[in-house]
Amino acid sequence: MLTKLKLSAILITVIITIYFKQTGDDVMRSSKQRDAVLNVLQSSCDHPTADVIYERVKEIIPNISLGTVYRNLGQLKDEGFITVVESSDTKVHYEGNLSDHIHFLCKNCHNITDIFCETKIPSALENM
Numbered sequence: 001m002l003t004k005l006k007l008s009a010i011l012i013t014v015i016i017t018i019y020f021k022q023t024g025d026d027v028m029r030s031s032k033q034r035d036a037v038l039n040v041l042q043s044s045c046d047h048p049t050a051d052v053i054y055e056r057v058k059e060i061i062p063n064i065s066l067g068t069v070y071r072n073l074g075q076l077k078d079e080g081f082i083t084v085v086e087s088s089d090t091k092v093h094y095e096g097n098l099s100d101h102i103h104f105l106c107k108n109c110h111n112i113t114d115i116f117c118e119t120k121i122p123s124a125l126e127n128m
Helices: 004-023 032-042 050-060 066-078
Strands: 083-086 092-095 102-105 112-115
Touching: 032 050, 032 066, 050 066, 050 092
Parallel strands: none
Antiparallel strands: 083 092, 102 112
């Protein structure tokens, strides 16, 4: 069963794909692999690493390589479709949620939790 988050991720991917096809903008061409990586990230709430994303995308595209996942993550990051979250576990984590929020990083278990605020986040907290 598709959740609202997964449906939103699919809709965003379709809109992005249509935009690039209509404008002919080749800044970032759509591909099956890139769409799968973006969909996995946009439907994830756990800030996965590239290895975790690779395992999830392999369920959709069994013959995808880890290098392809890394390349697409880099392109998606460069184009502003995803963000990188650095954690206390020294691993690079990725996120497809671009809404305004901050991250709580647990130094014990290395869990990354999104914190959504209704009010403006004080600038002193944004860089913590």
